[in-house]
Amino acid sequence: MINRLYIKCKQSAAGISLFSKAKANRNMQRTLWLLSVTIAVLIASSVAFAQTKGMMKKRSLPQDYGNIVINSLSEKNGMAPVVFKHWLHRTRYTCRVCHVDFGFAMIAGKTAMKEAGNEGHYCSSCHNGKEAFAPVAKNPSGEDTVNCDRCHSYGKYVKFEFDFYKFTAKFPRESFGDGINWEKAENEGIIKLQDEVPASTTKKEPLEGPADFTAGSDALGLPASVFSHKKHIVGISCELCHNDIFDYEKGITKYSMDDIFDGKYCGRCHGKVAFSNDDCLRCHRISAQAVK
Numbered sequence: 001m002i003n004r005l006y007i008k009c010k011q012s013a014a015g016i017s018l019f020s021k022a023k024a025n026r027n028m029q030r031t032l033w034l035l036s037v038t039i040a041v042l043i044a045s046s047v048a049f050a051q052t053k054g055m056m057k058k059r060s061l062p063q064d065y066g067n068i069v070i071n072s073l074s075e076k077n078g079m080a081p082v083v084f085k086h087w088l089h090r091t092r093y094t095c096r097v098c099h100v101d102f103g104f105a106m107i108a109g110k111t112a113m114k115e116a117g118n119e120g121h122y123c124s125s126c127h128n129g130k131e132a133f134a135p136v137a138k139n140p141s142g143e144d145t146v147n148c149d150r151c152h153s154y155g156k157y158v159k160f161e162f163d164f165y166k167f168t169a170k171f172p173r174e175s176f177g178d179g180i181n182w183e184k185a186e187n188e189g190i191i192k193l194q195d196e197v198p199a200s201t202t203k204k205e206p207l208e209g210p211a212d213f214t215a216g217s218d219a220l221g222l223p224a225s226v227f228s229h230k231k232h233i234v235g236i237s238c239e240l241c242h243n244d245i246f247d248y249e250k251g252i253t254k255y256s257m258d259d260i261f262d263g264k265y266c267g268r269c270h271g272k273v274a275f276s277n278d279d280c281l282r283c284h285r286i287s288a289q290a291v292k
Contacts, residue, residue, distance in 0.1 A: 068086065070082040072113065074152060082151045087178055096235060097201060126197055130199075131197055133150065182275070193234075217284055222280065
């Protein structure tokens with residue numbers, strides 16, 4: 001009698017244990033489902049916020065970061081659009097050469113190039129067969145070599161002379177943008193930038209700018225930003241920023257990180273060609289208490 005009672009109790013306990021395990025499994029499944037839904041909602045909300053606030057955009061591949069597609073006239077004339085590679089040009093020249101001396105606008109599509117009459121101007125200031133390859137050049141046998149595809153390459157497979165990854169293999173790295181720390185590459189002498197092009201530009205004296213200054217952050221807990229005139233005037237001229245983008249007097253121009261992520265103010269260059277806006281601490285590196 002006692003044995004039968006013991007067996008029945010044991011079977012009952014086993015049943016309760018199985019029931020408890022099944023209930024626990026159902027609870028776990030429900031928790032995982034709720035967690036999945038929550039994550040999906042957060043991701044969707046983040047994307048929606050990014051699209052409206054400009055806080056997050058599709059990242060380019062390193063070799064494509066800074067590339068500009070020029071198509072004001074190409075497709076109208078049955079040509080593929082031009083792909084201008086900032087990374088390759090910035091290994092040799094300062095920004096000032098193209099954006100001051102040669103007249104290229106700082107905003108893509110705003111340069112007033114025409115279909116004819118560009119000889120000695122814009123791209124042909126360099127691409128003349130002397131400083132850089134010409135559109136048509138003579139090969140060693142005396143025949144014409146047409147170089148159209150070297151620029152008009154959008155949507156095509158073109159084997160270029162310089163491969164991004166091979167060319168920059170020994171360059172100092174960083175985490176964002178094209179993955180290259182260009183400032184460090186210049187400081188270490190890996191690249192030596194020309195500030196003039198013979199027969200196309202005039203010799204310029206080194207610029208002297210104001211001292212570095214700090215600006216408070218509009219984000220809670222983020223250090224204040226530091227702007228270095230010294231670093232900027234190495235490659236660009238005062239007129240590229242003043243007064244079209246920034247007023248000469250500190251504090252007059254008002255802007256936010258939303259504006260910068262939307263491509264305004266600092267975002268004219270940073271996040272497009274200069275180092276990425278994702279690299280917050282490249283600018284924000286001074287405690288708020290240190291800002292006067």
